[in-house]
Amino acid sequence: MAAPHLHTHEATWPEARRIARQAARRLGPQVQPLGDDALGTALAEPLTALVDLPSFDSSAMDGWAVAGPGPWWLTGQLLAGQGSPALLRDGCAAPIATGAVLPPGAVAVLRSEHGRTEHRTDGTRLELREQRFAPRPGQEVRRRGQECRSGDELLPAGAVVTPAVLGLAAASGYDELTVTARPRVEVLVLGDELLGHGLPRKGRVRDALGPMLPSWLRALGAEVTSVRHLLDDLGAVREAISAGSADLIITTGGTAGGPVDHVHPVLAAIGAKLLVDGVAVRPGHPMLLAELPTPGPATAPARASAAVPGGGPFLIGLPGNPLAAAAGVLTLVAPLLRTLAGHRVPAPYAAPLTEDVAGHRVDTRLVPVVFDDDSAARPLRFAGSAMLRGLAAADGMAVIPPGGLRAGQETAVLDTGMSAAAWGSGG
Template identity: 35%
Template sequence: MISYHQALQALLAHAQRLAHEPCSLGESLGRVLAQDVASPMALPSFDHAAMDGYALCAHEPLLAGSEHDVSGSQAAGDAARASSGRAWEIMTGARLPDGLDAVVAVERTQLLATAEDGTPKRIRLLDPLAVGANVRYAGSDVAMGATVVHAGTRIEPAQVMLLAALGVTRVSVVRQPRVAIICTGKELQADPTRPLAAECIHNSNGPYLLAALSAAGTRVVSCDTVDDTAHTYARAVARARDAGVDLIISTGAVSMGRYDFVPDTLGELGAELLFHKVAIRPGKPLLAASLRDGPLVMALPGTPMAVAAGFRFFITPLLRALAGQGGELTRYALLDTPQQPKPGLRHFLRARLQQAPDGRLHASLLRQQQPFRIQPFAQADAWVVLPEDAGDGAAGTLVEIASLQPDQPFTMAAHCGADHQDMSP
């Protein structure tokens, strides 16, 4: 049995970055950039007014009380005009007329004269005015040629806004990983529309992995449910290989029981074993292997929280590596529930978060942490990670936390009846 970090290092050493492909900006949300994006233009592309008011030439500072004739009006979208050095009425976002270099807000002026149609003809300044006042200069947001989004960035709505403002219509993104899911167990009933047989259970691992992988930006090629025989599992692996997947995730049949056939079957298929059994809870029997023709295999124990922990703390880092992304930021919270974890194991525990008045995050462990229990996972806000050498943890201990799903912000939604207690493993 190896440590979590040793296992993760062995797994990531076999992660080969996926190829890139072109993608329209409109379809890029959630995709990972494969190449840096350099700005094709300056942003803003011209000097313009930051507010409604009057544009003036303030090369020599203008004094409060000074009066100025207004030559015309400039709205957003109007072409460039010559100012002849005189003031112009101007609207937010409008290009400054040539020769003018400052804008005074309309409310900081006194209107002295208007034309018959009501347009301003002469104003008085209520405050001094200097060059650059209320002007947004060309390139002040983005300089032409500057790198605006780096490779490895997951494209979110903010990046879409920036790239659209720069006129970028296509980007190079990492190809989505192709994943196959294989759930083992003759007790699993894959079709939820059928009456549940007395000896069966609904398959929850498959739908969970399908949802989690889809949310992580992967392409799930298949999701098979097979019985407890080696040959049906081998056939499912063969179908996944023929489909050209990058990763096979299986659940169940990976421990040491008479029906735990996955390790031997993968060996018979010529897979290179990367590790089997990791010092973690839940999910200790977890196995990773590499098939000769390329696909990696992550074989997870069948209990629901072993699947959830295996996905979050092994498959998520693997998917990031395939996309050319670095590791996630480590975040921390203060533990409100005293713990006495078993030494030598890394514990992944479900917790609720609360923000104290001083702004610090607190984590309270949910009452039932047994790996077969699903409801506490649905009530949780985050994972609490206790390392192998954590020792006894009193209330107030700073602990590592992770979001329930990758690239997901922490939430602290209220749950009626959420229950907490000291849950020492």
């Protein structure tokens, strides 16, 4: 039987990113305890305040809670963690620690360095060191609800869970968060010529993508379930793709039209829907995006999944050359993962170029750049499709439209996401 015909669509670079972003649907929600497993995921629902923050009036400084104008007579002691204190009468003060409950009757807190005490036979007297230190009403006091009121939206759905988000959730009384499931990704590294260790030698090159992609994908918020190295064998490639159980399969190499480039024939044979077949970008032109047939119950992952039209699973075929593959990650992988993971689209940023950059006649170019002290983008050498030296030193990838740009002109700069912590940046 003849393999089904695949509709092909070579896309412009902006169009390819849009297709990748819109092809998928957000994965289902899951509940995660506060901790490392939640880091890098996106909130599946807004984070709302469970209580007022602070939930009581408290001292912002070590010092004395004071009632009325000074001088004051000292009474008692107020420490963090204590319950409701007694009324502080006018003309009295009580030593208070940072975070301790402000007693009823107190109007302000006098900082410890702004007052001095004098022990007398009838008690201990507190005075100002200087009149300019006289506390104003509410001074050094954290008022209840100063940060938020119960029911306020603290963060919207789609916010990436960072260490600070964990801290905010804990401070608000949460023990767990409802987040979007982390996309599961399998990586298939194709090529007879690849070496897994040792020095490159004639006809053989070291595999750069096997070490590079997994940590990069984790930084983009994915869970990498496996990395497999395959020879250029049609049957092996078809078996690996057909047996995949992840939300996204990424292949490297085998996407062009050479005699051992098997990705296209396999996709045709299994009835995949090809969404992007080639992108007008340099490097990285022979990349592709396909929606795979939905796996049956025996192979579907036991997890929250969007097993509906537009829910995948998906396959992204990256070129085998390292910088071309990196361009494919920025063009197709990052936008698709962002949608699956429920991450918001990051705000773009632009920078002026420090020098002229030649452009392709019709294709977009992605060029590694570093920022100078004036936040201008300086193009780096070693930007060939097989080179990683420029990318390894880069702060980002400048988007050069067809025809090129002159020095001083602004252009979009893509954050690669490589410098993010391993728990994810959203891409």
